[in-house]
Amino acid sequence: MKLIGFAGWSGSGKTTLVEQVVGVLSARGLVVSLVKHAHHSFDIDHAGKDSWRHRQAGCREVLVSSAQRWSLTRELRGQPEATLDELLAHLGPCDLVLVEGFKRAQIPKIEVHRAVVSEPLLHPDDPNIIAVATDVDLVTPLPRLNINDPVKVADFIVDWMQG
Structure with missing residues (x-):
């Protein structure tokens, strides 16, 4: 079972992107599960x-x-509160677990960032972030994914899973 997170500030579009990516990955035949953290x-x-x-x-x-x-x-x-590992132990077999939230978890993550969010970027201080999905023309050494293109984000995840 592979595990990848989506991390970003409230309002960045994590849920919308994750929903779209799940649809793409599921259509490709992958069994996808999700763990979502709620702050409330x-x-x-x-x-x-x-x-x-x-x-x-x-x-x-x-x-x-x-x-x-x-x-x-x-x-x-x-x-x-349960830890991410404790929550993962409750999941059944799957190809991929997407984790939404848990921005401080020590897991590979895609940072989700939109121009309308004024909070600072996470990836400069988080070595677990492996790509940034954004609508901003960022200068970053990480792969930059178009937040509005869930197929390309799914492609990135599939490539990462095979790597």
């Missing part, structure tokens, strides 16, 4: 649903299953 409290459950009610009642984990999918929700209840 989030909930994939809905108030009033059985699984939500069970969590509210105190369940640490609730696993919901159907013929189409299953989902496991774990309440941390004061425990530390």
Whole structure:
């Protein structure tokens, strides 16, 4: 299983690019999984649903299953946030795991940067960044990928996987 991250500041377009790249890679027959970091409290459950009610009642984990999918929700209840390695251990077999967020993780990453984001670039201080997907004409020793061309970003990832 190969692993590559997409790192960038909020508003840089990570989610849009990752969504498009997943579509390209999946169409090529690759089995792709994703780990996404959220900086805020989030909930994939809905108030009033059985699984939500069970969590509210105190369940640490609730696993919901159907013929189409299953989902496991774990309440941390004061425990530390899971590490990337701990989260990866929960994934099934796949060809490639894309990691969105986790910008400080010690994994190969593509930096995502748009002109509208005023935050500083990450790659000058992060040796794990192997390319930059951007809409800016950057001067960088790293490969520069067009953020608006997910096919070329996918091509880069496939080449990297084979390297």
